[in-house]
Amino acid sequence: MTAYLAWTAEPPEDLDGPWTEARPVAPGLLLIDSTEHLSAVYHALKWALPDDAALVVVPLHETPKLRGLAPGTTTWLRERTVPQQRT
Numbered sequence: 001m002t003a004y005l006a007w008t009a010e011p012p013e014d015l016d017g018p019w020t021e022a023r024p025v026a027p028g029l030l031l032i033d034s035t036e037h038l039s040a041v042y043h044a045l046k047w048a049l050p051d052d053a054a055l056v057v058v059p060l061h062e063t064p065k066l067r068g069l070a071p072g073t074t075t076w077l078r079e080r081t082v083p084q085q086r087t
Contacts, residue, residue, distance in 0.1 A: 001020065001033055001034065001035055001080060002033075002034060002035070002036075002038075002059050002060075002080075003031060003032070003033055003059070003060040003077060003080040003081055004019075004031070004032040004033075004034065004038070004041050004057055004058065004059050004060065005029070005030075005031060005032075005057070005058050005060050005064075006029070006030040006031075006032055006041075006045055006055070006056065006057045006058075007028055007029050007030075007054075007055070007056045008028055008030075008045065008049060008053055008054060008055045008056075009028055009053060009054050010028075010049055010050055010053040010054075011024065011027075011028055011030065012045070012048035012049060014048060015030075015048075017032075017034075017041070017044035017045065017048070018034055018035075018036040018040050018041065018044055019032045019033055019034035019036070019041065019044075020033045020034060020035070021033040023070075023073075023076060024070070025069040025070040025073045026068070026069050026070065029069070030045075031073065031076060031077065032057075033080060038057065038058075038059055041057055042055070042057040045057060060077065060080075060081050061081060061082060062081055062082050062083070062084045062085075063077050063078055063081040063082065063083050063084055064077065064081075064084075065084070
């Protein structure tokens with residue numbers, strides 16, 4: 001499984017796609033858990049949006065630093081990503 005972070009100014013109402021879970025965590029911000037590659041996740045979201053909607057999708061390999069997101073977000077990410085290396 002890969003965790004993806006997606007942002008769009010116009011999140012889709014219907015979050016059906018090639019993923020196990022799509023979790024809204026802030027306005028326009030989604031966390032997605034999928035066995036599919038980046039392109040499949042990106043295109044499923046793209047096709048669910050209006051043609052002119054902005055979209056960014058990126059795989060998360062390390063647990064990002066974050067705050068102010070929906071309850072449970074940090075736990076969800078820690079279960080699916082590698083902790084950041086201390087430098």
